[in-house]
Amino acid sequence: MVQLVFSVLSLLALGSAQRLTEFTKRDATGDSKCTTYMCISAVVNGSTVEYTLAGTGKRTPGWMGMGFGTQMSNAPMVIMWGNSDGSVTLSQRQAPAEVMPTVAASPPRVATKSTTLSTTSGNAAFVYTIPANTDTKQSLIFAFGAQNPGSSDAAATLLQHLDEGLIQLDLTKSLTSTSTTSTGGAAPTGGSSSSSTTDTGGATDDIPLTPYQRMIVAHAIFSVVGFALLLPIGALVARYLRTFSPSWFTAHWIAQFGISGPVILIGIVLGFKAAGNVEYKILDPHKKTGIVLIALYVAQCILGAVIHWVKPRNATSRPPQNYFHAILGLIIIALSMYQIRTGYNQEWPNFTGLGKVPSGVNILWMVWVVVLPVLYAIGLAFLPKQYRQENGARKGNRYRGENDDGDQYHDQ
Numbered sequence: 531m532v533q534l535v536f537s538v539l540s541l542l543a544l545g546s547a548q549r550l551t552e553f554t555k556r557d558a559t560g561d562s563k564c565t566t567y568m569c570i571s572a573v574v575n576g577s578t579v580e581y582t583l584a585g586t587g588k589r590t591p592g593w594m595g596m597g598f599g600t601q602m603s604n605a606p607m608v609i610m611w612g613n614s615d616g617s618v619t620l621s622q623r624q625a626p627a628e629v630m631p632t633v634a635a636s637p638p639r640v641a642t643k644s645t646t647l648s649t650t651s652g653n654a655a656f657v658y659t660i661p662a663n664t665d666t667k668q669s670l671i672f673a674f675g676a677q678n679p680g681s682s683d684a685a686a687t688l689l690q691h692l693d694e695g696l697i698q699l700d701l702t703k704s705l706t707s708t709s710t711t712s713t714g715g716a717a718p719t720g721g722s723s724s725s726s727t728t729d730t731g732g733a734t735d736d737i738p739l740t741p742y743q744r745m746i747v748a749h750a751i752f753s754v755v756g757f758a759l760l761l762p763i764g765a766l767v768a769r770y771l772r773t774f775s776p777s778w779f780t781a782h783w784i785a786q787f788g789i790s791g792p793v794i795l796i797g798i799v800l801g802f803k804a805a806g807n808v809e810y811k812i813l814d815p816h817k818k819t820g821i822v823l824i825a826l827y828v829a830q831c832i833l834g835a836v837i838h839w840v841k842p843r844n845a846t847s848r849p850p851q852n853y854f855h856a857i858l859g860l861i862i863i864a865l866s867m868y869q870i871r872t873g874y875n876q877e878w879p880n881f882t883g884l885g886k887v888p889s890g891v892n893i894l895w896m897v898w899v900v901v902l903p904v905l906y907a908i909g910l911a912f913l914p915k916q917y918r919q920e921n922g923a924r925k926g927n928r929y930r931g932e933n934d935d936g937d938q939y940h941d942q
Contacts, residue, residue: 585653612650752797769909
């Protein structure tokens, strides 16, 4: 389906019989993917690969670019834009982090623009060829800028992209099963073109996950289990069992730290590894929130240990740090749920190139967001009994001349 859409867009943007024959060429292989504002297609021509960057029509392209790799840092990039005189500029660039890339003096592979196949009219489509390598299952970053650099200089300043992300192309896909014919030429802006495209079941989008994508999946699984399942379980254990069993605190800290800690740590390590360098990571709102969440979790664990081991002397009421511990725990869980949503709603489609997650994921998230507060609110019904038990413990300790038992006030 994606290939079908791209073929139609290519007809409207290029209107070139020469371009279309590449898709009907015997033994031709390649792939294509469309994002919100641009499509990228690749056709293998022996020792070279022809790439086409085409607008989808939702916004007029200012510039379009792609890079070979899974993140912007140190990825060889090819960026192209049209000029007022109808010419096309090709700029090979590189960047040390998520900053404006600069011209690469010696790119690993030299790209050559195709002036005959490129067009700056309408949605615009820019075509170039580059020597093929052994990387047939390609991870590519893409970027779409809505504002033209305003100069044909390859080193011109690029304004920040409107859209960016990661896609996957499989250059081993056969294109022989796709036949495309055109009965019209190039369609001018506001004009029309007649075309027909048939797909007889050749290439599909069922590409196995790359190691980078699997790392993101693992990061998501460990983080969700740690923050959205184990931490809430630990909180509910404290809320429900503290008035019935003296062993509640053991179950609480095992869930909150003994089990959650290693799971969360693995998720964090995988997240940092997938994010790449620090400069790239901290510019991303999801990752900024993640760092805040990690800091709050560590602080919460330390506070819990202090409350348990440092006993208040002659306290006549519940110490304020116990209330703070409970409130902070709820804030961490709420922030975790928000973080999960940004993860599957923004990070996943932007950095895997696999599009949105199934709707069931969002439904499950919404159900869990409702169920958790309801379960905790029900547990608040045990507060009167808890306070009576704590008051009795304080009176008993004062009568015996003992220190208060900090566990009696350790709350969640």
